[in-house]
Amino acid sequence: MGIFIDAFRDGLAMLVSGATDVWTIILVSVQVSGVAVLLALVLGIPAGFVLGSKRFIGRRMMLVIANTGMGLPPVVVGLVVAMLLSRRGPFGNLELLYSQPAMVIAQLVIALPVVAAVSAAAVSAVPRELRLQARSLGASRFQEAFMTLKEARMGLIAAVAAGFGSIISEVGAVTMVGGNLAGKTRVMTTAIVQYTRMGDYGPALALAAVLMGMVLVVNILLTSVQSSAERYER
């Protein structure tokens, strides 16, 4: 088990000493996924509210799209975004391929259906009768919507957490559209893959520990929300 002890010691030293390349990688990861999840939130929560609370033509179709989008393999998203941004592609003149904005786009496409679908589930878990109850006490449509979002708040936090979790661990799409350029588009997952393939386990383990820490926070959020959702079961 010497290999683990050595790598662990190396990795810890790097994190503590503030070795610039490791911390740069973490910063890029958080920056790219943070912007992507923020955009997913702005677009996904309103979409989720509409999907979860209204009945309209095309709603079923949109739910199918959101659910399919959640199951979409990230490498497929990466492929399509790469083709769109490639020199010969329709947006080639923007010269975005192998840049952080390209990664944000790919991650947004991956996170958006997750945020929308989980928000929709959270909103539709607010009983229809609770909304009717608000109406019957005099709430306007707007006040009713506000009450619904307030009741679903834990679920909306879960939606954002799930969206973040889906992109921070992802490796295929970011490689394809980001290119894994050191200091520019290299993120935690792509770096872990690269360090591992080079046999450089120290920095790989250090980054893995940081990544797992982030994922753990997300999971704790999701679990606490699940148990509070059961409250409506009564």
Next chain:
Amino acid sequence: MGIFIDAFRDGLAMLVSGATDVWTIILVSVQVSGVAVLLALVLGIPAGFVLGSKRFIGRRMMLVIANTGMGLPPVVVGLVVAMLLSRRGPFGNLELLYSQPAMVIAQLVIALPVVAAVSAAAVSAVPRELRLQARSLGASRFQEAFMTLKEARMGLIAAVAAGFGSIISEVGAVTMVGGNLAGKTRVMTTAIVQYTRMGDYGPALALAAVLMGMVLVVNILLTSVQSSAERYER
């Protein structure tokens, strides 16, 4: 949009003509993930039954492990398996790194918590009173367990489908422990990434289509199971 039309035509031609490299990649994918999910089934469903139906000390702990395992970033699994199998690692003398067995091991580690957790959920969705009802009609412990698995059968199918879905789309871990060796350990996801980075969109699109087809089947299974699970709500 010429780039898409060209790539689509190329990809379709490759699939139809039975171009060996593309079909070899698909075969390797199905073979590795198939064996991995079969092993996950054999180990995960009994674990899920015990977790979902019995109350015992350490059960909560095991559920936490299974749920954490589900959220574990695959690159972290890849890193640990790669270190274990690396020449300097404890199992280095087996010389498994960059082979299909290594990929099966990594995918098993990824799929097992999924299969166990989803089976546990399916088994625990069978009402305790239904098991009591079987007991009260004279069922032995064994007959009661058989009835429970039979009632949860749709959920068990879902568990296996979810396990398969979690590994067939995965790219980081298989790169790290498989090495993406052509004809040997190159699978659909790693090939898509590689073809895309080389600008060779035809085969990438062909493989993406096959991958999406598989994922779609899995999603349909999961959805149909969800709606049948709601039956108990009455």
Next chain:
Amino acid sequence: MNPAAITVEGVLRSFRGKTAVDVERLELRPGRTLALLGPSGSGKSTLLSIIGLLERPDTGRVLLDGAVVTPRDTAARLSMAAAFQRPYLFKGTIADNVAYGLRLRRVPASRVAALVSESLARVGLPGWESRSALTLSGGEAQRVALARAIVLEPRVLLLDEPLASLDPLMKWRLARDFDSILRQSSITTLYVTHDQDEALTVADDVAIMREGRVVASGPVDEVFGLPVDEWTAGFLGMEPAIRGRVVEVADGVAGIDCDGVMLYAVAAVKPGEAVALGVRPEDVLLFEADVEIPISSARNHFEATVTEIVASGATFRVVIERGSVRIAARISRASLADLKLAVGVPVRALFKATAVRVAST
């Protein structure tokens, strides 16, 4: 009489081609409680939604104090409040819940606290303001839901099966409390229920619904005293009305010939009139057929034959017949044994003229 608080006129509402509500006219009289009674699926809740301006009818209109109102009239909507079968409470404290409607009405915060605590006291939960709304028992939660509605002092209060989810003990305690709260506040109330005992406990007036239509309505005593048709009778657990013709009227007591049996009733009818009449099973006494009936204030007594005996809770329901006259009597276990009642046994029935309900036909 005062004009109606709510009038429903020609209201029709259908879902997927099936008529859910088809009500020609229904009135809620101010300050009174109207029970809307009917089996599940009879359109009670849909009618409540329409009256409460939560849903628009396909055709027809709702009048509030004589003026037509729709779901778009904010002022009209703000003059109503509802509580439902399950006490859907919002996350937060009990005070947050009770204050919800007040806040929507922009009541100053300084008054809100006083109104909330007064209203909680009225429903029997004084000082419960700061408890969490999600940890209450069913009965407590339903009290909070009622407080949340009555704190608004609505013109019309809508209650949709408010006790149906509670266990029987809690149900009766709460039914009585609701009754006294509604009586004190003199709020006009629409009370939807499928349970006739509940309706009898809380309501002044009752309307019986069947397949979207109101088949009977009026003061409780009238509607329960004389079911208009076989279906209503069956639903109320009574025998359908007996048909007869008035042959004499003396001192306000009408003598009515019912297929050869003379029945006496206190009623404002004229000789020659065709009438329907009914007696509640609780008011009918049975004796052995050969017993000499002593002098009593009961004007009606005749011999008949037992045709049906059914256990019904703690008592028995005994149906007796003579010709086409068919009457049910509610009898205790002890009496059933003492009288040796069985199907085919002759008995003597006795009931007062005041116990007979009469309607012209």
Next chain:
Amino acid sequence: MNPAAITVEGVLRSFRGKTAVDVERLELRPGRTLALLGPSGSGKSTLLSIIGLLERPDTGRVLLDGAVVTPRDTAARLSMAAAFQRPYLFKGTIADNVAYGLRLRRVPASRVAALVSESLARVGLPGWESRSALTLSGGEAQRVALARAIVLEPRVLLLDEPLASLDPLMKWRLARDFDSILRQSSITTLYVTHDQDEALTVADDVAIMREGRVVASGPVDEVFGLPVDEWTAGFLGMEPAIRGRVVEVADGVAGIDCDGVMLYAVAAVKPGEAVALGVRPEDVLLFEADVEIPISSARNHFEATVTEIVASGATFRVVIERGSVRIAARISRASLADLKLAVGVPVRALFKATAVRVAST
């Protein structure tokens, strides 16, 4: 008398230090239905689980036909069958469900089909074999659950609140059907319920549970006729027993002095004995105080004062008092109005000597 089908001896069961069941002795007599009646949380279901060998008591034992049995005795377990509050049906057809226990008992397939269809006919669902079990209404599903149990012709049938989830109409229809099915099959039955009307409809014997203990048991008429203590009386919606002393016995009728009021009862007691007595509210007639009571078979009549009037469903419960004698009467709406009853009004109470239940104390 036959020996008991089931005897429970000294059974104790606690959860997390709280006693759930503490029953010294309880017997199920063969072929009869015993209702286990009590409020929720009184340990009824736990006692059913212990009797049904689904759960082991901490101490004490269960005897089946005189022999000690435990959950390990497969033969004993196979001689029992249960149905619960919700009709937990297995996925598949109705026939699959009803056949479940038969298959476990390795009944030949050729006989299974015949038994299943006979049993479905008995519960009123003839020919329903091939329908899916998951598409039934609550009442239908509960009939299937009963068929699934009685098809096994168990020595002991266990029913745990089988009607509690149904709506009132369905509940009463099914209660009567259950009663006649159980009577025809003469299976020994333990029937757990919190509803006394339900117990009265189906049971021969009744045991009342409170906080894990059996506080009263015996034939239905005895237990309901005379509540042994204040709690039981309150639970049954009755007044507690009246205390008195026998002063004379003539022609089988005992004259009992109750704090100055003489009450007459048909009972095997001796002069000088201290007794408790009770009357069911249905058996008490009220008259205006100054009315001359005509000759009648009712031996008991005395003047008293109304102290309480409570609406209770379709009727009213009027409590009258004289000295320490406190009796309730069930009165119809019409009578309440005719007699102008109100708290403080003097009335004359009348009831038969046969309506009085007496127990020595």
